[in-house]
Amino acid sequence: MTLPLVYSPEVTQALADGAPIVALESTIITHGMPYPANLETACGVEQVVREAGAVPATIAIIGRKICIGLDDETLEDLAQAKDVMKLSRADLAVAVANGRTGATTVAATMICAELAGIDVFATGGIGGVHKGAETSFDISADLSELSQTAVTVICAGAKAILDLPKTLEVLETLGVPVIGYQTDDFPAFWSRVSGLSAPLRMDTATEIAKAHKMRGRLGLQGGQLVANPIPVESEIDADYLNPIIAQAVSEADAQNIAAKQVTPFLLGRIVELTEGVSLKSNIALVKNNAKLGAEVAKVLKGIG
Numbered sequence: 169m170t171l172p173l174v175y176s177p178e179v180t181q182a183l184a185d186g187a188p189i190v191a192l193e194s195t196i197i198t199h200g201m202p203y204p205a206n207l208e209t210a211c212g213v214e215q216v217v218r219e220a221g222a223v224p225a226t227i228a229i230i231g232r233k234i235c236i237g238l239d240d241e242t243l244e245d246l247a248q249a250k251d252v253m254k255l256s257r258a259d260l261a262v263a264v265a266n267g268r269t270g271a272t273t274v275a276a277t278m279i280c281a282e283l284a285g286i287d288v289f290a291t292g293g294i295g296g297v298h299k300g301a302e303t304s305f306d307i308s309a310d311l312s313e314l315s316q317t318a319v320t321v322i323c324a325g326a327k328a329i330l331d332l333p334k335t336l337e338v339l340e341t342l343g344v345p346v347i348g349y350q351t352d353d354f355p356a357f358w359s360r361v362s363g364l365s366a367p368l369r370m371d372t373a374t375e376i377a378k379a380h381k382m383r384g385r386l387g388l389q390g391g392q393l394v395a396n397p398i399p400v401e402s403e404i405d406a407d408y409l410n411p412i413i414a415q416a417v418s419e420a421d422a423q424n425i426a427a428k429q430v431t432p433f434l435l436g437r438i439v440e441l442t443e444g445v446s447l448k449s450n451i452a453l454v455k456n457n458a459k460l461g462a463e464v465a466k467v468l469k470g471i472g
Contacts, residue, residue, distance in 0.1 A: 172264055173284055176237030182223035183285070188465035190217045190458065191236075191281035191289040191319070194228040194271040197243070198252040199432045200292070201447065207247035209451050211240075216455045217290070220462030221471065227280045229255060229263045229270035236284045246271070254428050256309045274321065275313035278391065287380060287468055288320050290461030292454045293327040293357040294393065296335030298430065299417055306430065307338065315342035315390040320380045322461040324453040325355035325362065325395045328406075329413055329434045332362050340367065345383075345392040347376065349460065353397075358404040358449050360397040370394075373460065377467035396460050402452035404445060412441045 175183065182189050192213060197206045214224035225237045228246055238246065246252070246269075253263050253270040260279060263270035272280060274294050281289050295308025314321065326335045336354060339346050348354060348366025356362035370376050376394055383392065416437040425433045439447045 171283055172233050174233040174235055175284070176225070176235070176239055178223055179225045179237035186469060188222040188462065188469045188471060189225050189286045189288075190222050190461040190465050191277055191284075191286045192217075192224055192226040192458070193274060193277040193289070193291050194226055194238075194246065195254055195273050196292060196454065197226075197247050198249065198271040199254050200435060200450075203247050205447065205451075207244060209454065210243055210247065212451070213290075213454050213458045216458040217462045220459045220466075222462035222465045224458075225281075225284070225286060227272050227277050229253075229260070229268065229272070232264055232267045234264060234280050234283065236280065236286075254432075257313060258309065274310040275308075278313050278317040278319045278321065281319050282317050286319070288322065288461050288465040290322040290454070290457040292323065292450060292457070293325055294321065294323050295431065296326040296330040296332070297338055299329075299331045301331060301334060304426070306426070311335070311338050311342060311344070314339065314344045314393055317391055318384065318389070319391040320376065320394060320464060321391060322394045322396055322457045322464065324357050324398050324457060326357065327431065327435075328357040328359060328362075328409065329417065329431070329438070332356060332364055336364060336367070339393065342390075344390060345379065347379070347392060347394045349376070349394050349396040351395070351397050355395050355397040356406065357453070358398060358409055358446060359406040360400065360403050361406075366395055373463035373467050376464050380464075380468065394460070394464075396457050398449060398453040399456050402449045404442070404449050409438075409442075409446075412438055415441065
């Protein structure tokens with residue numbers, strides 16, 4: 169049966185040429201930032217990938233198709249679209265089958281990237297175990313996806329709004345390699361350090377690519393998570409940020425915000441409480457991850 173995949177001309181050419189490709193998610197466009205910052209960021213991240221020598225493939229669900237790579241007009245439309253589904257493993261097929269427009273989370277982007285033959289995916293931060301999960305059981309599907317889908321995910325750690333120790337524990341239980349890139353400390357999204365040790369450390373894109381290939385040779389299920397610290401100049405001090413995160417979480421609880429609405433609410437509220445500083449840092453870390461993703465993708469293709 170033919171898969172419902174459609175490729176942009178740029179990605180089509182890259183696949184034909186055997187060029188390095190980096191998958192990019194689309195929830196950052198529809199649920200992560202307001203317009204026009206979302207469009208500017210999406211275009212900026214794609215440009216970083218190109219300048220680093222790879223081809224960007226932003227993924228979204230449009231018109232009953234899994235779109236691998238979006239042209240400028242489609243990016244513009246998606247950035248202003250309303251009623252866009254936030255898709256994970258559970259509802260990806262529903263959106264495709266029923267013609268819903270959907271933006272892909274980390275989990276859904278991994279699934280679509282693997283279907284398209286793309287090995288590397290760059291994002292901001294993964295989802296994880298939410299604070300209070302011992303009673304709410306709110307744990308992101310990103311974690312289980314990393315244990316079953318063979319894509320290397322470049323991120324700035326797990327989002328700082330999460331319970332990071334529990335997130336690392338779940339990743340360990342699921343057998344997901346968590347690799348600190350040039351760091352022994354697991355980064356916390358807006359902050360370079362969390363006080364938690366990164367289980368593994370690698371200092372070059374070549375090491376990361378070798379590990380990716382070896383997992384395939386050994387028949388190990390799942391991907392690997394590369395935690396790339398935010399650039400020093402864009403970091404937000406954790407002592408300043410932690411009370412703000414606590415306030416945002418408290419407000420979410422008071423308003424009974426739950427499930428898929430939690431992360432967008434918290435990130436948006438933190439942007440407000442930091443007067444836009446967190447948004448600037450978010451953009452910087454995504455671009456930083458895109459650059460590393462391009463480097464890993466190039467090594468996997470024997471370039472550089």
